[in-house]
Amino acid sequence: MALPVLPSLDRRTLLGVTGAALLGTGVRAQGASKPPAAPKGQVIVGLSQEPTRFNPLMPAIEVDQGVWWNLFSPLWGVLPDGSFNPMLAKEVPSLENGGISADGLTWRVKLRDDVKWHDGTPFTAEDVKFTIDLINNPKFRAGSRAGHDQVRDLTVVGPHEITWKMAEANAVYISRLAWTFLVPRHILGAVADPNDAPFNNAPVGTGPFVWGERVAGDHLLLRANPHYFGSGPYLERLVFKYIPDMTVMYTQFRTGEIDYTSIQGISPDHYAEAKKLANRVISVNPSASIESITPNLEKPQLADRAVREALYYGMNKKAIIDAIYYGLPTPTESFLPAQSWAYDSTLPKQQHDPARANKILDAAGWARGSDGIRAKGGVRLAFSDSTTAGNYAREQAQQLLIQDWKAIGAALTIRNMPAAVIWGDYYRLSQFDSVMIGVTFGIGSDPDVTDRFASWAIPAKGGSGRNPSQYANAKVDKLLRQGVAEFDPTRRKAIYAGIQQQVREDLAILPMFQYATIEGTKKGLVGYTPNINALSNCWNCGSWYWAS
């Protein structure tokens, strides 16, 4: 396997990382196959959503990031095992190598001196300064400023060295920067309004591929960058093909019109058949997305922890996973994926135990009424669950939950809505009773969940985060602050274990399972390496090639 750029690792040895990447992520051994001396052939990637945003600093979704990894480069990337590999930077700054000061406030980054933009202009520290300044420019519609807004005194020390100070110690910023792709100052700095710059539809980056052409609604074509600073690319062309329907995408994978099914991959109902296809390789890759029932904790029915505990005992997770998701996802108790370095595997395991659920509710004073539904203090144990209308798997899971919870005296009604409706104010401003939702809680490989569980992150109460369940726990708040300011991995791990335990104890969410994505490639594709920390498995197409 060829990694995008040979990593000089700060936390793990190169051997460890490569080994973990190979063993842990289902990389296919291709024998003695070697990459071609010059870029050769093409790969057609099938996507069920269309990549449309090509300025990597503007708001976007996962599918866009898959394209960015190939056109642009961050200072460092994040590998499947969670470690960072330097890309535009010479090394990843840390307390050990002095790149980050002992108090975590001063950062110093040394850059490679052999990198050129696709148009031949040398890449320098001025581009790094420009990128971070642009993100913080009030007139620029940046996707996210989190972390960047804490950068102060950004100073170009030399053409290939830059320093800055952070307003507060922020260990998460390393991960934020691993998702921050650098943009060229000489192009975007020269336009009056970077929001509408021609660059946004004809981007110039430093990545392994250069912009080819885009046929809107159909495909995007990238070509090999002959001056790429890392190893590769080995493909002459990389094509992202938009195929909006999953069944059609699978059919085109069968007929060989696409080489790789990405993002939503192959639907579970096609899995058994797909495995039997000749000259195709099917892999089930763990995703960082955690499916849960997220209750609105300010609703009187769900504010009582006893109710949430009973609902959790009443939930037949295994039936949902087996019957609806073909047994592919893994049940979980945490908001972090099992592959995360901070994952706490000691969390208590949920069991489907309706008798125990009934006992808990009886003890808590929720008495059954004549209709079999419980009530307490005039509040009926009846609530709605919402999810994206048309998501058949989730709609079936809801039907199973109606049965499960009816057995313990809770009445569940369904209130599903189109995606653009449900995930708007209805979700953000906590207008729901409960939602069935898949969320990637961390930032890359970083387990920080301040945005999701901090008491100051509740939008309905004026907060600036994403905590629509309105969870508030002083202990968790304190741990979240500590976790962000702490740079030592061992101490951080203990902090995030504490957060996972408390969130599990409080049942701020009723975790169901960790998603698994079924992806298929044509046999002979070498280098395809799923990366749970990169939002898209197209993160390293520069290392892909066809076995000769």
Next chain:
Amino acid sequence: MARYLIRRLGQSLLLLWLVSMIGFAILYLAPGGPLSQFALTPGMSEADLQRLAHQMGLDRPLPVQYAEWAWRLITGNWGRSYRDNQPVLWVIASHLGATFELMASSTLIAVLFGSWVGILGALRRHSLFDALSTVGAMVALSIPTFWFGLVMIYIFSVELGWLPAGSRFTLGDGSLLDYLHHLIAPSLVLALVTIAIWSRYMRAAMLEVINQDFVRTARAKGLPERVILIRHTVRNALLPMITIAGLQLPTLLSGALVTETVFTWPGMGRLFLDSISYRDYPTVMGILMCSALLVLIGNLLADLCYAVADPRIRLD
């Protein structure tokens, strides 16, 4: 004629204004918004969403947003798509070619074949051909396009390997033959329903004309059947078809969503659905205005063609 045209133009402008106001209000008042798609994007916070809403002007009162949009439109600026940041007219134009190709080919097949079936059915009323074409039309109208498209792909692409399973052209090829090869399946699937519609309309129109006095007179004059058919019967039967054709003009813009989805055809149907899903207000409004414009133009053209085809109709 000039007075008629001026009056129609005035009515059209009023209609366009009403359509724009109602469309804008419905679109913007519908729950959700263009930023909902980022609600679950890892790394983006509520603060980011609120800042973006402010930067994009989405937090201003609706009348202010409408006034700004309408003023920009009058000055020739249709705005930029929220999805890909391209000018709206460019976005629409970039999908029009594919839609036009598909709609034109399927309409051509449908008009030629449908008219032929309709004419023959009317001339040989109650024959086996007529019965079969009637049943065939009912079946064609009842078959779900999505299912039929997938069956076509299964038979001709997966099993036989004769036709591509979708797309407009092969990447790296793109020759005329390659385009035509890709066009066969989707245009046939789309034409199936329209053939049925056209054949039924044509049959009904022919039956109405065939029993008219002037046809009998022509026959009594001793005109050959071929001349009666072409000059008198078909020409008159085509009149109502002009209206149908005029009303079909907007479909060139709306595209054929289901067929485009099954055959991964990058046309207007997909664009419209994607734009609505993403709440891409500028693009949806752009498509809406273009569609309204085409409906008006289609109707006007149909009326003008009527006047040309039927000497009894005078526009003033």
